[in-house]
Amino acid sequence: MDTKQSLIKIVNGHVITPDGITRNGFVLVREGIIISVSDHELEMEGAVILDAGGKYISPGFIDIHVHGGGGYDFMDNTVEAFLEIAKIHARYGTTALFPTTLTGSAEDIIKTLRTYDEACPLNESGSEFMGVHLEGPYFSMNQRGAQDPQWIRDPDPVEYEYIISQSDSIKRWSAAPELKGAIPFARYLTSKGILPSLAHTDAIYEEVLEGFENGYTLATHLYSAMSGVTRRNAYRFAGAVESAFIIDDMDVEIIADGIHLPAPLLKLIFKIKGPGKIALITDAMRGAGMPPGESVIGNLQTGLKVIIEDGVSKMPDRKSFAGSVATTDRLVRTMIQMAGVSLTDAIRMMTMTPAVIMKIADRKGSLTKGKDADIVIFDEYINIHATMVKGKIVYRAPVR
Numbered sequence: 165m166d167t168k169q170s171l172i173k174i175v176n177g178h179v180i181t182p183d184g185i186t187r188n189g190f191v192l193v194r195e196g197i198i199i200s201v202s203d204h205e206l207e208m209e210g211a212v213i214l215d216a217g218g219k220y221i222s223p224g225f226i227d228i229h230v231h232g233g234g235g236y237d238f239m240d241n242t243v244e245a246f247l248e249i250a251k252i253h254a255r256y257g258t259t260a261l262f263p264t265t266l267t268g269s270a271e272d273i274i275k276t277l278r279t280y281d282e283a284c285p286l287n288e289s290g291s292e293f294m295g296v297h298l299e300g301p302y303f304s305m306n307q308r309g310a311q312d313p314q315w316i317r318d319p320d321p322v323e324y325e326y327i328i329s330q331s332d333s334i335k336r337w338s339a340a341p342e343l344k345g346a347i348p349f350a351r352y353l354t355s356k357g358i359l360p361s362l363a364h365t366d367a368i369y370e371e372v373l374e375g376f377e378n379g380y381t382l383a384t385h386l387y388s389a390m391s392g393v394t395r396r397n398a399y400r401f402a403g404a405v406e407s408a409f410i411i412d413d414m415d416v417e418i419i420a421d422g423i424h425l426p427a428p429l430l431k432l433i434f435k436i437k438g439p440g441k442i443a444l445i446t447d448a449m450r451g452a453g454m455p456p457g458e459s460v461i462g463n464l465q466t467g468l469k470v471i472i473e474d475g476v477s478k479m480p481d482r483k484s485f486a487g488s489v490a491t492t493d494r495l496v497r498t499m500i501q502m503a504g505v506s507l508t509d510a511i512r513m514m515t516m517t518p519a520v521i522m523k524i525a526d527r528k529g530s531l532t533k534g535k536d537a538d539i540v541i542f543d544e545y546i547n548i549h550a551t552m553v554k555g556k557i558v559y560r561a562p563v564r
């Protein structure tokens with residue numbers, strides 16, 4: 165059904181709101197905007213009824229760090245790749261996402277930014293694109309992980325100012341704060357409304373703190389490609405992980421696929437940072453939503469070969485992970501089942517917290533009057549039954 169312009173009344177479901185769960189609640193949507201969330205039925209002439217079938221009615225999931233899915237990577241630099249990634253993630257509950265790049269040349273990055281601009285107006289049946297997250301290339305070589313070493317370098321103002329001048333779509337940039345030039349880089353980003361995020365870093369506490377004070381207020385995939393406690397001669401130093409814990413106002417994002425971080429670490433992070441400071445991310449590569457086997461991380465022609473098995477992407481020697489194949493429904497499920505958090509806390513970390521971090525909470529992140537009608541309907545196992553983006557149903561599970 166074409167629901168874009170109509171009035172829609174979602175009935176017969178448990179509505180997840182910022183205040184808790186409204187049993188047997190109602191959500192009214194007009195022209196893509198939520199106009200009412202209520203515990204009693206409002207008569208609305210001409211409304212199309214969407215029956216939630218006794219399931220949960222939740223704000224749509226927001227993935228602030230995702231590289232691909234459905235066999236495509238954003239760095240394939242084709243409009244088709246962008247649209248297919250948006251579609252596959254919408255099937256799993258993502259209604260808004262930030263396409264994420266890998267380290268590459270300035271030309272590659274600019275090509276991705278151009279493709280993003282081309283794809284945006286054509287994206288009518290997938291998760292909405294909210295802006296680009298550039299991951300790299302200004303990283304610590306020692307913490308590069310699956311990022312291609314040939315592109316890793318220190319921040320270069322000539323380069324980054326040029327890249328930023330080419331696009332209004334960059335919303336976040338992940339970099340290592342201890343590098344030469346990383347502090348002026350963060351200040352420049354902040355002045356342009358771009359969020360600096362500390363990533364692939366070997367920083368010790370003092371460097372993280374200086375970075376934080378200059379704009380690095382988010383930690384990219386906490387624990388992955390990031391320093392922990394180190395010893396230099398007899399003395400111990402707190403690394404980036406401990407620093408993210410010590411600095412109360414530091415936000416963190418975690419790959420909650422249940423593999424990158426085991427249950428005790430998920431519990432530890434939740435215990436220290438709480439649901440208001442943690443964003444769940446997929447960090448998914450092209451293998452998300454695809455069968456296991458060989459794959460490629462990054463651009464199909466120039467990227468690194470990886471293996472997908474055991475629900476994760478691995479480097480060919482199987483000694484480290486190379487991105488995830490998670491989808492957002494799995495992140496929510498993992499936090500409930502492995503970390504023991506409540507459904508409402510898990511949803512908050514997948515909706516409102518990432519919206520606040522990325523400064524889009526005025527229109528995304530909760531089922532609140534006046535916000536975009538980004539809504540997912542799922543059962544108690546977080547199986548997605550329907551996904552709505554700005555009032556349009558972009559996915560409906562087949563009836564079984």
Ligand SMILES: [Zn+2]
Binds near residue numbers: 229231264299447
């Ligand atoms: Zn990533």
